[in-house]
Amino acid sequence: MRLSLSSADLQAWNGDVLVVGLLEGDAAGTITQLEQRFPGLKAALDAQEFKGKASEQVVLTPLATAPAKVAVLGMGKAEQLDLDGLRLASARAAKAAVGRTGRLGLLLPWDGLDPAGAARSSAEAVQLSLYKDQRFRKDTEPRRVPDALELIGLPSSAGAALEPVAATCAGVELARELVAAPPNVVTPSALAETAAELARDYGLELTVLERSDCEARGMGAYLAVSQGSDLPPKFIHLIYRPAGPVTRRLALVGKGLTFDSGGYNLKVGAAQIDMMKFDMGGSASVFGAMRAIAELKPAGVEVHMVVASCENMVNGSAVHPGDIVTAANGTTIEINNTDAEGRLTLADALLYACEQKPDAVVDLATLTGACVIALGDEMAGFWSNNEDLASALEHSAKAGGEGLWRMPLRQSYRDGLKSLLADMKNTGPRAGGSITAALFLKEFISDDTAWAHIDIAGPVWSDKGKGLNPAGATGYGVRTLVNWVCDQAS
Secondary structure, three states: OEEEEEOOOOOOOOOOEEEEEEOOOOOHHHHHHHHHHOOOHHHHHHHOOOOOOOOOEEEEOOOOOOOOEEEEEEOOOHHHOOHHHHHHHHHHHHHHHOOOOOEEEEEOOOOOOOHHHHHHHHHHHHHHHOOOOOOOOOOOOOOOOOOEEEEEOOOHHHHHHHOOHHHHHHHHHHHHHHHHOOOOOOOHHHHHHHHHHHHHHHOOEEEEEOHHHHHHOOOHHHHHHHOOOOOOOEEEEEEEOOOOOOOEEEEEEEEEEEEEOOOOOOOOHHHOHHHHHHHHHHHHHHHHHHHHHHHHOOOOEEEEEEEEEEEEOOOOOOOOOOOEEEOOOOOEEEOOOOOOOHHHHHHHHHHHHHHOOOOEEEEEEOOOHHHHHHHOOOEEEEEEOOHHHHHHHHHHHHHHOOEEEEOOOOHHHHHHHOOOOOOEEOOOOOOOHHHHHHHHHHOOOOOOOEEEEEEOOOOOEEOOOEOOEOOEEOOOOHHHHHHHHHHOOO
């Protein structure tokens, strides 16, 4: 989609679909202008008792002259309008434009909002809300959607904010496609192939460790999870190196369980075993972020992506509840629940990431149902050992419109991971389960390394779709990571 600002006013703009947002109780002037150009529009608004409330929408089509379709959206009260409200309105605008090709013009009440943030938020929302995955259908539905977006009434200075939109949205769409694909399509080997494609297309460095390589490195926690599957594990390390001097080195670690049966602690009933293809949502997020970062080329920032990918399956070789395994740093772990497998793979992945001497490590994982119970399906929880990193991630998530809520790393909860036989267990008590999961991961982070863990079990998937997210995979985390990395460019 082509993105631009338009200097044309309401009377002069002549694209294919025009969408205008009106604030509650403050729409008279704009309605008068609309009536001058589109006679009868005011009568249509009056007939539906349009007041500008956020839920209201009136569409006129077809019209005799360009634009052929006009939609008027209620935006709610002015004092309540923020970038999130702008994103929702922009998503509604995009959906109102479906059925028409050509140019979509968007005029929203920008006043009072940061112009750059408004431009980027609206453009991302439009592009992402038009996404539709039809890869696995015999007959695809022909779709008529706009191929250009013009934001009307913003200052020219906001134009620069549109530059990262296409790359960021492409990263989100890659993450959505990886998560949505069935587990017989996205396997550990398929993830490795995707990494190879990114390396080839964008000049990235790629290392893929095979099972024997991981055995040589002592990755017993990761390999224990993989041993019940007939599919080989793939430990993926993808690197973006900037053209000039490196001032910051960052690591993005994603949980890469392409299917999670639960192992011998088999998922049943409400555990939704049929949906466990999305248990690699963390890896999808870091793949999408790397695709965007590689295109945007932030200066001075070296980025390492690490994904320990495998399946968690049940066969005669699968790990048992009660087994004791050894991570790459020599830590012994009693596996009291084979369905708490993600943290085992992440343990060795985090150790490997720390070997790259990063200034900060961020991991993303669909790790616990407890986090979903705490925060629902619109917010991810995160834990961090570093205040600066935590603040930066909160800022990046807000700028990207992704819900993120900091949770406590309460050290006393670490007692719940004590084992009678090993250095630790892989799960603690049911209460505080997402906190003990984060504390487990913290054991595998160097003391001098800034680290954050983001549990995306809730927002990785949307059953019905909402706002700019379609029903299905959301691509959560890509915008936050891209913003965070690019904010550190020199």
